[in-house]
Amino acid sequence: MNYANLTKIATTALKRNKFRAILTMLGIIIGVGSVIAMLSIGESSKQSIREEMSDMGTNMIFVMPGQQRRGGVMMGNSNTKTLTLKDIEALRKEAKNITEVSPQVSTSGQAVNGNNNWPTTIYGVDAPYLDIRKYELEDGRIFTDKEIKSLAKVCIVGQTVVENVFNDNVDPIGQTIRFGGIPLKVIGVLKEKGENGMGMDQDDMILAPYTSVQRRMLAITHIQSIYASAVSEEQSDAAIEEIETILRRQHKLKEGDDDDFQVRSQAEMVEMVSSVTDMLTLLLGAVAGISLLVGGIGIMNIMFVSVTERTKEIGLRMSVGGRGFDIMMQFLIEAVMLSILGGIIGIIFGTALSYLASFALDMPFVVDTQAVGLSFLVCSVIGIFFGWYPARKAANLDPIDAVRHE
Amino acid sequence: MSKAIIKVSELRKDYHVGEMTVHALRGVDMEIYEGDFAAIMGTSGSGKSTMLNILGCLDKPTYGEYQLDGVNMGTMNKNQLAGLRNNKLGFIFQSYNLLPRTTALENVELPLFYNSKVKTKERKERAMHALEQVGLADRMDHMPNQLSGGQQQRVAIARSLVNDPVVILADEATGNLDTRTSYEIMELFQRLNDNGKTIVFVTHESDIARFMKRNIVFRDGRIQKESAVSDRFNATQLIEALPVDEDYES
Ligand SMILES: Nc1ncnc2c1ncn2[C@@H]1O[C@H](COP(=O)(O)OP(=O)(O)O)[C@@H](O)[C@H]1O
Ligand SMILES: [Mg+2]
Numbered sequence: 001m002n003y004a005n006l007t008k009i010a011t012t013a014l015k016r017n018k019f020r021a022i023l024t025m026l027g028i029i030i031g032v033g034s035v036i037a038m039l040s041i042g043e044s045s046k047q048s049i050r051e052e053m054s055d056m057g058t059n060m061i062f063v064m065p066g067q068q069r070r071g072g073v074m075m076g077n078s079n080t081k082t083l084t085l086k087d088i089e090a091l092r093k094e095a096k097n098i099t100e101v102s103p104q105v106s107t108s109g110q111a112v113n114g115n116n117n118w119p120t121t122i123y124g125v126d127a128p129y130l131d132i133r134k135y136e137l138e139d140g141r142i143f144t145d146k147e148i149k150s151l152a153k154v155c156i157v158g159q160t161v162v163e164n165v166f167n168d169n170v171d172p173i174g175q176t177i178r179f180g181g182i183p184l185k186v187i188g189v190l191k192e193k194g195e196n197g198m199g200m201d202q203d204d205m206i207l208a209p210y211t212s213v214q215r216r217m218l219a220i221t222h223i224q225s226i227y228a229s230a231v232s233e234e235q236s237d238a239a240i241e242e243i244e245t246i247l248r249r250q251h252k253l254k255e256g257d258d259d260d261f262q263v264r265s266q267a268e269m270v271e272m273v274s275s276v277t278d279m280l281t282l283l284l285g286a287v288a289g290i291s292l293l294v295g296g297i298g299i300m301n302i303m304f305v306s307v308t309e310r311t312k313e314i315g316l317r318m319s320v321g322g323r324g325f326d327i328m329m330q331f332l333i334e335a336v337m338l339s340i341l342g343g344i345i346g347i348i349f350g351t352a353l354s355y356l357a358s359f360a361l362d363m364p365f366v367v368d369t370q371a372v373g374l375s376f377l378v379c380s381v382i383g384i385f386f387g388w389y390p391a392r393k394a395a396n397l398d399p400i401d402a403v404r405h406e
Numbered sequence: 407m408s409k410a411i412i413k414v415s416e417l418r419k420d421y422h423v424g425e426m427t428v429h430a431l432r433g434v435d436m437e438i439y440e441g442d443f444a445a446i447m448g449t450s451g452s453g454k455s456t457m458l459n460i461l462g463c464l465d466k467p468t469y470g471e472y473q474l475d476g477v478n479m480g481t482m483n484k485n486q487l488a489g490l491r492n493n494k495l496g497f498i499f500q501s502y503n504l505l506p507r508t509t510a511l512e513n514v515e516l517p518l519f520y521n522s523k524v525k526t527k528e529r530k531e532r533a534m535h536a537l538e539q540v541g542l543a544d545r546m547d548h549m550p551n552q553l554s555g556g557q558q559q560r561v562a563i564a565r566s567l568v569n570d571p572v573v574i575l576a577d578e579a580t581g582n583l584d585t586r587t588s589y590e591i592m593e594l595f596q597r598l599n600d601n602g603k604t605i606v607f608v609t610h611e612s613d614i615a616r617f618m619k620r621n622i623v624f625r626d627g628r629i630q631k632e633s634a635v636s637d638r639f640n641a642t643q644l645i646e647a648l649p650v651d652e653d654y655e656s
Contacts, residue, residue, distance in 0.1 A: 005519045016507045316503045319464055320517040320565070321492020323485045399488075400464040403503065 003333075006326065010334040013310075021338060024302040027295025028342030028382070029349055032375045034288035036350025039371040041357050042281025046274055048363040052196055053270045057134045058233045060266040061098065061240060063087075063226040063247070067258050081222040082260040087250050088126075088226060094246055097231055097239035100128035103210045103223040111165050111206060112178040118164040122155070122179055122206040124213025125227075132227045135207075140173045140188030148209040151216060155179075156188035158203040177206070180217050184208060236265040285371075295342065296382035303335050303390035314394050315403025328395035335387020336380055343379030347372055410473075411573050411604050412438035412461060417470035419456050419627075430456040431467070432627035438573065438606055443599040445615035446608045448624030454608045455577055457624065461606060462497045462575045463487045475572050492520050496566025500578040502558040504550040504565075510537060511546040514564045521569065536564035540594060556587035563594060573604040580614055586648055592617040593641035617641055 014021045065080035083103075091101050105124040110117055127142045129135075140156065147154055157165070157172060166172050172186045184206070193202040214220055230239035240263045247261055307314070314327055351367055358365040419431040430453045438444055446454050459465040460472065463479065472479040475494055482490065491497070504513045514533040518524045524532070537543050540560040550558055559579060566574050576595075580588035596617060599605055607618060615621050616639045623631040 002522050005522075009519065012508070012512075312503070313505060316505065317516070317520070318488065319462070319491060319497050319503075321488050321520040321569075323488040323520070325485070326488075326520060400459050403464065403499070 003329075006329050006333050007337075009330050010337055013330075013334055014337060020302065021341075024299055024338055025342030025345065027298035028292065028339050028379060029295075029346040031288065031292030031295040032343045032346025032379065033349035033353060034291055035285055035375055036347055036368070036371055037353040037357065038284040038288045039281060039368045040350065040354035040366055041361075041363075042277060042284065043368050044354065044358050044363045044366040045361070046277040046281070047366060049273050049277065050270055051364070053266060053273065055134060055193070056196065056266060057132060057229065058266050058270065059099075059230045059236065060132055060134075061228045061230055061236060061243065062264055063228070063243060064262045064264070065222075065224070065260065066262065067260060080260075081220075082251060083223050083226060084221070085223060087247055088223070090246050090250050091226070091228065091243060095228075095239070095242050097235045097242050098228045099231055100132055100229045102126040102129035102132055102227050104129070104225045104227055105210055105213050105218060105220070105223055107180070107213065107217055109180045109217075111161055113165045113175060114167070116165045116167070118161060120161055120204050120206060122208055122213060122217070124208050124210035124217075126210055128229075129207065129227060132229045135193065136191040138189045138191040140186070142188060143209050148211050151211045152209055153182060153184050153212060153216075154187045154208065155184040156190060156207040157186055158190045158205045159192040160201055160204040161206055162189060179206065179208075182212075182216055184212075230265065233267050236267040240265055240268075292378065292382065296339070296386040299335055299338055299383065300386035300390060302338075303331060303387055304393070306334075307331060307390050307394040310394075311397065311402050311405040314397055315399055315401070315405060318397070318399035319403050324395035327397075328391045331391035331394050332384065332387045335391065336383030339379045339383035339386075340376070343375055346379075347375055350375075408440045410437045411440050411442070411475055412436070412606070413471075413473040414461075415471050417457075417460065417472065418468050419453070419460065419465070420468045429627055431460075433470070434624075434627070434629055436622065436629065438604065440604055441599070441602055443595070443605045443619040444607065445618040445621045446606060446624060447610065447612065447615050447621055448630070450610060452624040453627040454610070454624050456627075458575050458577050458606065458608050461573075462495055463491050464497070488520075492517060492569060494572045496569065496571035496574040498559070498562050498566050498574065498576040498579045500581040502550070502555075502562045502582075504558055504561055506551070507549055509547050509549060510542060510553065510561045510564075513550070513561055514568050516565060517569045532568055533564070536568040537561070539567060539598075540564045554587075555583050556590060559583065559587075559591055560594065563591075563598075567598070567603075573606060574598070575606050575608075577608045578610070579607065580609070580611075586645065588614065589641050589645050589648070592639075593645060596641050613639075 063083065065082040085103065088101055088103050091098065102125050106121055108119065108121045111120050126148065130137070130142060137156070142156065143152070143154060155177060157177070162172050165177060166175060172189055175186050176183045177186060190203065196202050210223070214223070228239070228243070230236045243263050244259065248259065251260055253260065317327060355365055415435045417431055417434040418429070421428040421430055434457065446457060448454050456465070460467050474490065477490070505516070511533050514536050515529050518529040518532060534543065534546065537546055540563050542557060542560050542564065545553060545557060553561065580591050583591065592614065595605055595607065609615055616635055619635055619638065621633050621635060622629055
């Protein structure tokens, strides 16, 4: 008996019972389909988050005041006054692994222009801030050093603010916005940036010289956070270390003292988010894998029924010369064909599902080819594993008992 | 007579059912010759089927020797027995035993599927030829449920012929058929035998046994009587003699 013949026999048997074959495959289809969909969706959401985050600049490093508690819970908040403009100066002078530095102070309030009124946040920053955070100007200009030194009442506005504060067809440049009772002249408009990975509107903001926000609005001398650009993404870690060393010296911390600030890099955040999505993907994949296992048990179940039901057929095949091995291979091939066919349909189904999901969630469409290959392998193994026992049962039947079976 | 194809001696078969032992065969000596057409007769339960199953290598005797075409069966393992069934034997059952939802041609091809020496083209040709021999060439694409009982048994006969066996073993092959169809089947068997096929035919009907050359009567697991058939029926003549009103569709 050669394998071509056995395969033909198995195919005929499956064709004769199409409906049952499909029902049997359903478990595998759903199992493989959900594994593929989960892994693909996981991969694509990871990519989409990565993209979003690199939009924010992968070289970006930020420093927050406050300590990091044991166990990683962040304690920092804007009331901690450990960061100062002296720190910025020191970083600017000494740090070799960073290219640009900007302080940031912020406060929320109403932006008012004429009858229009919009709740937003104003960020007090230095000129390099735009580069660091990958903002671009659509129109107008950035603050001059002179404006910063003189606490100038000027600002740059994001698109959301433009839409809500200015009437249509009005050029915002040169207009005045009142924020916290202080009139600010608009000198620039930011390009639209859209939502970030967490769904926050990155266009709902006003930028102003940090000196103006610090003194005129908040009446503080410290700064709330520091943004910097590492020379490159690869040098992020070196930059973090450098910043830590400089700030510890600035803050006169002794050896053994905890940092009174925290330095984070965007690269680190990307890693962190990636590892979280990886874990989620793995978890979902595992759950889907269990349904694949259930599908395999379904195949075993049906193969048992099939062997019992076709005892007479088995007897007949034996009586015309089928050996136990031939019979076993017939059922084994049948089981493997069921699971592989189910697997193929499952892969198509899962891919379609992840396509729909990427479409609905506005994420890149990724086919996890590794998952596809793996599913294929797993399906064959499942077919052999769960088909083995029923097939052996068939092979061990006694020819005369089988052919007499009613 | 000529060369013995089947030779059994002191053949015994016991079945154990619970505490009880059934002696289905109690020591049978028998020979079947090349070109033979032997009926194994006897009442129900006399051991005919048990005998035929052993001859067909489907079952093993409890005791005794069996030689088929010069091969001693006692020394054969399961796979070798399967090979013998495939190469040397053709088995026909009372209830036809065709694969359901499988065409006549594919049913006839079945034994050749298990012979790796036979390639697809040859397999189809030989199956076709066997169907021609039983007069069903035009029904090759029919499923068993589209065929009459007589036609189904013809397909089964074609299946037993397809591997060109040294002996055909039939167990009550006409048991499910009406008189006319039975005679037609016997006509086919007689023709096959005339062309040189060796046939062992189990039946409990004495009129069917009269189509054969030789009768071996079993009783209680032993051979009671062995005799040549003196006034042998000719199936073709008998069919012609059947009353016309019985001449319904075959
Ligand atoms: N598988 C079996 N288990 C137990 N007893 C059996 C079995 N097969 C046959 N027998 C017994 O063996 C005897 C002969 O049976 P069998 O060869 O089928 O007779 P026949 O075909 O002549 O009617 C009967 O008494 C029957 O009950
Ligand atoms: Mg019987």
